[in-house]
Amino acid sequence: MSRVRPHQPLALVTGASSGIGEALAGQFAAAGHDLVLVARSADKLQALAAALRTRHGVTVRVEPADLAVPHAAAALAARLDRAGLSVDVLVNNAGVLAQGAFVRQEASVHRQMIDLNITALTALLSAFVPAMAQRGAGRVLNVASIAAFQPVPSLATYAATKAYVLSLTESLAVELRDSGVTVTALCPGITATPMLDSAAAANAQVSRLPGMLIGRVEEVAREGFAACMNGDVICVPGAVNQAAVLASRGTPKWLLRRVAGLFGRKTGQF
Numbered sequence: 001m002s003r004v005r006p007h008q009p010l011a012l013v014t015g016a017s018s019g020i021g022e023a024l025a026g027q028f029a030a031a032g033h034d035l036v037l038v039a040r041s042a043d044k045l046q047a048l049a050a051a052l053r054t055r056h057g058v059t060v061r062v063e064p065a066d067l068a069v070p071h072a073a074a075a076l077a078a079r080l081d082r083a084g085l086s087v088d089v090l091v092n093n094a095g096v097l098a099q100g101a102f103v104r105q106e107a108s109v110h111r112q113m114i115d116l117n118i119t120a121l122t123a124l125l126s127a128f129v130p131a132m133a134q135r136g137a138g139r140v141l142n143v144a145s146i147a148a149f150q151p152v153p154s155l156a157t158y159a160a161t162k163a164y165v166l167s168l169t170e171s172l173a174v175e176l177r178d179s180g181v182t183v184t185a186l187c188p189g190i191t192a193t194p195m196l197d198s199a200a201a202a203n204a205q206v207s208r209l210p211g212m213l214i215g216r217v218e219e220v221a222r223e224g225f226a227a228c229m230n231g232d233v234i235c236v237p238g239a240v241n242q243a244a245v246l247a248s249r250g251t252p253k254w255l256l257r258r259v260a261g262l263f264g265r266k267t268g269q270f
Contacts, residue, residue, distance in 0.1 A: 015094030
């Protein structure tokens with residue numbers, strides 16, 4: 001006689017094919033969450049899904065999608081609704097970064113970051129959070145960055161998109177305080193991911209960063225998962241990053257801009 005598997009909470013993880021998203025998927029699977037994995041690469045998602053099913057015995061659904069395409073979030077929500085699936089945890093990890101002087105980048109580069117980092121994230125929140133609030137339970141983990149706390153010349157548009165994510169998270173955390181839904185912003189620093197590899201390939205100075213400044217993706221995911229489940233509003237992994245954020249919040253804006261400008265010139269980004 002087959003055993004009936006009890007209901008497990010369902011976590012939807014975007015940008016799950018590599019880096020922090022893949023590590024977060026592993027954290028939720030290890031805690032017994034069933035998963036919906038979303039990214040553009042179907043092959044990578046299928047491989048990860050197979051590994052998580054084998055390792056943790058969870059149910060994993062793969063949903064290849066380019067979330068930067070208009071209405072992609074609504075289409076994803078509709079597919080899950082037709083399948084009778086309710087999302088208990090939404091992990092907004094999908095994002096893109098481009099570095100370099102603003103005036104040297106094409107408008108399409110800025111638009112790509114805005115479309116995915118801001119527009120798609122907001123659309124996913126709109127697609128899934130109202131149902132969580134109606135049920136009276138749910139968790140959201142928005143992956144921002146320590147770049148959200150200060151201006152970052154050479155990463156101007158990227159930092160601005162992450163500032164949006166942080167601000168939106170803090171606002172929603174207040175709006176939803178009595179709804180049973182928590183909203184958390186994970187703000188990692190420089191982390192050893194494929195995104196960092198791409199940045200190093202574009203700028204040799206990045207590859208010379210001290211090891212103490214580069215976080216381990218597994219540790220970032222572990223702290224992000226714990227903060228999400230605890231309902232913390234902001235999570236900044238790592239003592240060095242926490243010190244940097246505290247310093248930035250207590251430093252006059254003019255001085256932050258000057259220090260950031262010196263860093264930008266040193267790395268040859270403008």
